[in-house]
Amino acid sequence: METQWLTEDERAAWLRLVAVVELLPGVLDSQLRADARLTHFEYFVLAMLSEAPERTLRMAVLAQRTNATLPRLSHVVRRLEGRGLVERFPCPEDGRATNARLAAAGWDAVVAAAPGHVDAVRSHVLEPLTPAQVKQLRGIGDALLTRLDPDGRLSGLYDPDRAHENPS
Amino acid sequence: METQWLTEDERAAWLRLVAVVELLPGVLDSQLRADARLTHFEYFVLAMLSEAPERTLRMAVLAQRTNATLPRLSHVVRRLEGRGLVERFPCPEDGRATNARLAAAGWDAVVAAAPGHVDAVRSHVLEPLTPAQVKQLRGIGDALLTRLDPDGRLSGLYDPDRAHENPS
DNA sequence: CTGAATTAGTTGTTGCTTCAACTAACACTC
DNA sequence: GAGTGTTAGTTGAAGCAACAACTAATTCAG
Structure with a gap:
């Protein structure tokens, strides 16, 4: 089967996501550790x-x-x-x-x-984004999580409405 | 100084991003390891x-x-x-x-x-997104990286035009 | 009720990441 | 050209995560 390579848009989006995923944990960890x-x-x-x-x-x-x-x-x-x-x-x-x-x-x-952590989240993630982008990010997150977390194991976190689905 | 808490939109976007950041590395790692x-x-x-x-x-x-x-x-x-x-x-x-x-x-x-990795990226990240969302993700990634990677250390990755900025 | 299978957790080992300390080479000054 | 500071990289020790093996309690089949 022929591998389907990425379009320019896809590659750009993917590389940025990789960079964010690589960098964000370190930033959060450092702040909380300190x-x-x-x-x-x-x-x-x-x-x-x-x-x-x-x-x-x-x-x-x-x-x-x-x-x-x-x-x-x-x-x-x-x-x-x-x-x-x-x-x-x-x-x-x-x-x-x-x-x-x-x-x-x-x-x-x-x-x-909590306050310091929220500040870190705000300054590193929320502030660089426009309100429209914040909404977009929510939609993108939802879409990705249908694949990354199909059983909704973390759904209690990001969607309180679905929390009851894991009553165990 | 009073801590400014998150709006509902911000909280939703943030929680989804955390979940993605938490889950994505494991998915990629597993595929490549296997x-x-x-x-x-x-x-x-x-x-x-x-x-x-x-x-x-x-x-x-x-x-x-x-x-x-x-x-x-x-x-x-x-x-x-x-x-x-x-x-x-x-x-x-x-x-x-x-x-x-x-x-x-x-x-x-x-x-x-490479082919297996690209397939994994496509099926876990790109396919769940609409083409519009892929473009949005690129924009969001750019915005976040201005804060997470202000020196553009990774810019060679996600923006070839800026690669010359690190001539060392 | 007995035995097999499942579920819930713990523990030990191995491997990777980070931090700190260190060596070696270059650059710059006087 | 000696001395100081900086840059590039390696190494060793410590801590966290993944995997496998294990114990213990529950459930379920017959």
Whole structure:
């Protein structure tokens, strides 16, 4: 089968997307590391817990919301627990499961880190864009995620209306 | 100073971008690892060399083009050299510099990997988008990169017209 | 109720990235 | 031409992520 190469428009769009995907994580990570001693992923874990009922989530659910594998999450939560930001306890309903709950210090950390993080997002991502481009970006994101995240594993993040689709 | 929070449009766009940035690297990496035994970054290094004159680039230039730190590139090129895909030799003009040249096996690897990679890019990124969205993405990418890459370190990638701005 | 299969998590190993320290070569000044 | 500073690159150590192997609890078939 003949490979179909990219048009000029496609190549231009693709190269820019690659560059953004390559650069953005570093920018976010640096800001959070410097200001809050947290990696972006750790911040994300804490943020997801902070928005959950009882600030508590089962490890498997938390892994889905953060797009992490269970081993990765297990290591990270162990370290966060060691720093007193999170607590783990066995789930009463299911002996196999473990619940992760945001500790008071973890809540404080999220509250302290959020403003700086939002500022970074605003200055690096939102401000360079026109309001029209922000809307376009939402549409493009939706389109891409139908392919990148067909099961909607992260949908709780970007579309609250669909959150109920993962009731587990 | 009061933190300015995000509007609904901004939050929606931002959350989708985060999800894309989180998911896309994994998709690209998996495809290349499975089909070509290459990480996305390794592929990128080989691809940049394949497009350079003499298939040769100085380490520092290659680092800029691939958005890598010099230590990172040094490690990666050493491993690629160990696999016979790249050769290193001292730069004749500048005793401090090292040139990296794509070896024959490296060229073969790029040629073998490119079609599958392009297919992956097409099916995961380009096909879900309308032609209008592809154009929008280019514009959004340009806007974001003015902030993420103000010095145009990667500009050689996404805008050949600006490549001369880094004559070093 | 017993045994097989599935689900939930943890742990250990390996590999890659980053940071810091270092060497070597060039450039510029006096 | 000696000394200082800068540039190019390598190396080693530390930390995080991916993968595989493992334990333990639940479910389901018969």
